Amino acid sequence: MSLETTFPTTPPTPPRLPPLRRLAARCMSSPLGGVIAALVLIFGASCLLSPHFLTGFNMMIMARALAFIGLVTIGQSILMILGELDLSVGAIGGLAGITGGMLMVQAGLNPWLSLVLCLLLGTVCGMFNGVLITQLRLHSLVLTIGMAGVYGGAILVATKGVAITGVPVDISFLGRGLVYGVPVPFLILLACLGVVAFVMVRTPVGRYVYAIGSNPEAARMLGLRVDAIRIAAFATAGFLSALAGILMVARLGTAQPSIGDTWVLAPIAAAVIGGVATTGGLGSPVGAVLGAVIIGMIENIIVLFGISPYWQSVVSGGIVVLAISFDSLARRYLHREA
Amino acid sequence: MAARAADDHAPLRFVLIPKTVHPWFDKVNTGAQAAADLLGKTTGRKVEIEYRAPETADVSSQNDIIERAIATHPDGLILDMLDEKGNHATMLEAVDEKVPMTVFDSLPPEGMDITAVGADFCEQGTIAAQRLAGLIGEKGEVAIMIGVPTAPNHTRRAECERAAFARYPQIRVVATGIDNDSIETAQKQASAIMQAHPDLAGWVACDAAGPVGIGQAIRESGRTGKVKEVGLDNLNDMIQLIRDGVADSSASSRPEMQGYWAVIAAWQRALGQKTPKYIDTGIDVLTKKNI
Incomplete structure (x- = not known):
């Protein structure tokens, strides 16, 4: 008996979708399509529902608030793509801010030199986390919970809980300044995001990060320097957290021991909303920052709409769940239609 | 306008x-x-x-x-x-x-x-400390429960409570707890401090949650009446502790x-x-x- 395989003479024609669905399908075929679509929907709804939303002042304050959490989100998203997490990023940001305040006010050091030293401190703290995780084979989640206690405790030891006031005005431009109406911290965020996005997409290092995140053992067998890349990623996250911390000091004009307290869970949530997989290997820092934009927008409209503070968590949590579900449901719907 | x-x-x-x-x-x-x-x-x-x-x-x-x-x-x-x-x-x-x-x-x-x-936060802390000093006969070991160490009003009250106790030569502040404005944390801290200092005569606090946790710890340890408490503010739980005789009073804004x-x-x-x-x-x- 002979087996005969027959091939169609012409390839099957994909079903023709209506124009609107075709546009949606094209959008959703992009990895960032879902988060961008959710963002556009929330933005549009906010514009329609609140007369205070689309004003220059409100856009300015949203952009500035985004800058701090956005910087931490970039670092956390790199780690998540790598399959790691750092729960001490907030404490590192706080420690860098406090150290900056102490160097500038108590030691009388030049503010710009202090800023550089703070960034160095943040990098070293992140690198230290990375070294412990890679050399002792510890789980990053567990280790960084402990390190968050260490860095956070160091802040209390150094300050006794009291804010450091009298930060020189020389650096206030970094936190409060505007360039053509755009907040300086937001411009710094864009610059950092540009550099990180370039490295992740256009350089071998970025591809190694995705490879390690997808399968660390396979990456190791391919000869990639897995530990070195992990340490570098933790150091980058530490650097970006320290940058956020010192910018917050410049913004407030004081070094508050509470800086960074709210920078732990929000960046992880932002990254997940932006399509970064918690299991590693998927997503991008750009998507993560777009996730942070969604969270920032939700926090903004909650106040503009006058929602009770007791309902804020329910509302913001619900919108986040909707935003994540929207991406998944839209993809499933379009897949079924196709 | x-x-x-x-x-x-x-x-x-x-x-x-x-x-x-x-x-x-x-x-x-x-x-x-x-x-x-x-x-x-x-x-x-x-x-x-x-x-x-x-x-x-x-x-x-x-x-x-x-x-x-x-x-x-x-x-x-x-x-x-x-x-x-x-x-x-x-x-x-x-x-x-x-x-x-x-x-x-x-x-x-x-x-x-x-x-x-x-x-005036300082006045509030001072009133609480002076009242406790009177209750314990101006002598003995006392403890202060600080709320959130980074909250200026809490730290200010603590400073003034210490300053008020310092005016009584026979009163010694033997312990300081931090409750982070949480009743549960205050209760744990107060229990541990009372274990470590069995001769403790009294407590003052610097936030609204602290004295509620302290009161619960006093009641649980069976030392109601032996360890005096002067609380802070007028949360419902604080008022109940005063009604129950666990706390003597509260300096309330x-x-x-x-x-x-x-x-x-x-x-x-x-x-x-x-x-x-x-x-x-x-x-x-x-x-x-x-x-």
């Missing part, structure tokens, strides 16, 4: 922003709503209070809430500032946007023409009155009237006899 204030018929809208979500601030809000109701009824012009509390007592989070409130251009902001320096830049934004401000439970940054409503007078001052500001620099709402000593 905000556009709505200029319109004689539009409701006046004030945004009340406390330090964080906390039962003490709920009482402030109750007082604020009462003042708004009264003003609405007596003047015929509705007064609305929007309560916007940061989820955590963090200056940057509070600044974000203040900025978002400014974006809605209310007729006034009523603020409990977490840190006068940390909030300063944001308050200047309110000035730029011509949104009048009133502060309560805190003092405004120097040079800003803003009415402050509140009580008057949160409802602070909210009430803050709205009155904000209302006058919105209408372009001059207001006092400081309104002292005083401190009550709550005992079994007067609660």
Whole structure:
């Protein structure tokens, strides 16, 4: 008996979708399509529902608030793509801010030199986390919970809980300044995001990060320097957290021991909303920052709409769940239609 | 002055922003709503209070809430500032946007023409410490429960309590707990401290949650009456502890009155009237006899 395989003479024609669905399908075929679509929907709804939303002042304050959490989100998203997490990023940001305040006010050091030293401190703290995780084979989640206690405790030891006031005005431009109406911290965020996005997409290092995140053992067998890349990623996250911390000091004009307290869970949530997989290997820092934009927008409209503070968590949590579900449901719907 | 204030018929809208979500601030809000109701009824012009509390007592989070409130251009902001320096830049934004401000439970940054409503934190701590000193016969071991170590009002009360105890040569502060404004943490800390110091004669606290946890620890250890407690503020749990005889008394600020007078001052500001620099709402000593 002979087996005969027959091939169609012409390839099957994909079903023709209506124009609107075709546009949606094209959008959703992009990895960032879902988060961008959710963002556009929330933005549009906010514009329609609140007369205070689309004003220059409100856009300015949203952009500035985004800058701090956005910087931490970039670092956390790199780690998540790598399959790691750092729960001490907030404490590192706080420690860098406090150290900056102490160097500038108590030691009388030049503010710009202090800023550089703070960034160095943040990098070293992140690198230290990375070294412990890679050399002792510890789980990053567990280790960084402990390190968050260490860095956070160091802040209390150094300050006794009291804010450091009298930060020189020389650096206030970094936190409060505007360039053509755009907040300086937001411009710094864009610059950092540009550099990180370039490295992740256009350089071998970025591809190694995705490879390690997808399968660390396979990456190791391919000869990639897995530990070195992990340490570098933790150091980058530490650097970006320290940058956020010192910018917050410049913004407030004081070094508050509470800086960074709210920078732990929000960046992880932002990254997940932006399509970064918690299991590693998927997503991008750009998507993560777009996730942070969604969270920032939700926090903004909650106040503009006058929602009770007791309902804020329910509302913001619900919108986040909707935003994540929207991406998944839209993809499933379009897949079924196709 | 905000556009709505200029319109004689539009409701006046004030945004009340406390330090964080906390039962003490709920009482402030109750007082604020009462003042708004009264003003609405007596003047015929509705007064609305929007309560916007940061989820955590963090200056940057509070600044974000203040900025978002400014974006809605209310007729006034009523603020409990977490840190006068940390909030300063944001308050200047309110000035730029011509949104009048009133502060309560805190003092405004120097040079800003803003009415402050509140009580003296130092006086409150001193009253509590002096009362405890009297209860224990001016001798023995005492402990202080600090609330949130980064909260200026908590640290100020602690400083003044220490200073008050220092005036009694036979009183020794043997332990300091930190409860982070959590009743559960205060209870754990107080239990551990009483284990470590079996001769402890009394407790004072620096926040509203602390004395409730201390009272629970005293009751659980079966040392009611042996270990004296002078609490702080007037949360319902604190009042119950006084009723039950676990705590002797409480040096209480008057949160409802602070909210009430803050709205009155904000209302006058919105209408372009001059207001006092400081309104002292005083401190009550709550005992079994007067609660």
